[in-house]
Amino acid sequence: MNILVCISHVPDTTSKINFIEANTVFESRDVQYVINPNDEFGLTRAIWFKEKLGAQVHIIHVGTPKSDPTLRKCLAIGADKAFRINTPALDGVSVAQELAAFVKSNPYDLIIAGRESIDYNGAMVPGMLAALLDIPFVPNCVGLDIDGTTAVAEREIDGGREKLKGSLPMVIGCQKGLVEESDLRIPNMRGIMQARQKPFEIVPPQEAIAATQDVKFEKPAEKAEVKLVPAEDLDQLIDLLHKEANVL
Amino acid sequence: MSVLIIVESENKLLKRNAAEVASYGVAFAEKLNISCAALAFHATNANELGQYGVAKVIHVSNVSTHFDANAYANAIHGFASQNNVTHIIMGSSADAKFIAPLLAAKLNAGYAPNVIALPDELSPITVKRTAFTNKAFVHTQLLTACTVIGVGNNAFGVIENPVTCTVKEVDAENSDSNLEQVAIEKTTGKATIADADVVVSGGRGLKGPENWHLIEELAEVLDAATACSKPVSDMGWRSHDEHVGQTGKPVSTNLYIAIGISGAIQHLAGVNSSKVKVVINNDPDAPFFKAADYGVVGDAFEVVPKLTQKLKAFKALA
């Protein structure tokens, strides 16, 4: 079985978010980049399939050489081969088109992506990729079992879970729950050394055209000071929530 | 050019978020000065959208009665391409976010999710949406002729604007499915994090799962959904579907009450777009106090039962 995991490279969750050039560009200086957490859950599951079922795990990323350390980390924790489509990721549509073109000439049994990236929160690449390839798609995936050529994937829905069955190839958008936090792997020395020997291919882009463009950023307004209510006077809290905040 | 508002339904009735999505769609069409209609699957009360300014509803019932994203996306795509629909307005539920990318790819449309306001520019259409998991906003231009816009939960609000509403039954042409529903589990009769007006959330400060009755009792009085911080779900005190924050579910409710939660940056990112935040924590230096509107410095084990009692009395009078 051949699995392709789509990797996004995002600011670490503790990053301060700032903008430069009159709020048109994200300030990436001093920002630590990591594997998008949702993608890492997916990659971890893929490596599990590699160990249990002997799957081949490839990773793919649309981006510039700046992302290479993140991709090397994926190799260090167990992926077999990395591809980077060599073009800046412009928007969800163009990334999905680049990935679709790649998969059309390099078929996989299973394509794993994260539910969403934690920077632009688009939640669109995996679904668009599935639609462009005309294959099934399961988002918010928290459970995945494979039996020959069919997969049963569980997705989280508002207030519950739904189990869906479809034939491979399939695209899933995964999140925490597919594996546990404690299953995540930290690269060890041996993995890091091996990663240097693993194939890392640079793929020329299709020059897909973006459908959207982010033109200006804004930071949320400064928050007013919290109103503290003494623990002995909870009536005051109820009064404030009722009359001032109007939420009761 | 026209606007098509996709509303969701469940058990043959419109879902709660239909009112907000319809309000946005109607205001959007007015701003562009083009016509609009709504499309609903299996909703016997679809005419109630008239309350929010929708004069015409397309009702489709020849598709699967349970939600089937691919079949529904095909049905919407078919209708939109035959009726010169240029802008599709949807919500931000798990189901809406399932359909939207499929639909956008089929329509060759640009898609902007988590939109919080009407467009600030019309050519090209430019919308403001949340990014970096609520740590910032971004103004996004949609460069395609056809667009898909996902309205953030509780971001725009409901606008009452009663008009006469006619419902037209239309058969969708293409409803093949590529996934089979094997099972569905859904808590009934309990508010969900996505739908509730109020969310009561507990953190590691509650010491253990055996103390969660404090959270549940408070939630019950407020008709609230229950949630938790990440370590609480990691330790198995609560199930994963209650985990909120940057790597869990987003919360954008009217009232968010955080109990024994320190307010780490990843937690706040996921809950910040809630309108009013209340924190109960025994450490006056907990970072959550900087992000909250109201705070009580105190021991949750004393404050929460008292608050529950007092709210019960308050609700009984109301």
Ligand SMILES: Cc1cc2nc3c(=O)[nH]c(=O)nc-3n(C[C@H](O)[C@H](O)[C@H](O)COP(=O)(O)OP(=O)(O)OC[C@H]3O[C@@H](n4cnc5c(N)ncnc54)[C@H](O)[C@@H]3O)c2cc1C
């Ligand atoms: C990549 C990454 C992603 C993450 N994503 C998320 C996420 O999505 N959601 C999330 O929640 N976290 C997330 N985290 C974890 C986050 O950094 C914090 O560790 C977590 O939010 C802390 O949870 P907590 O507030 O419940 O626990 P703690 O930080 O341990 O806080 C417990 C609080 O309870 C208070 N307390 C103790 N006893 C009492 C009492 N008797 N009465 C009242 N208060 C009391 C304490 O003062 C303290 O403030 C993420 C971390 C990383 C690295």
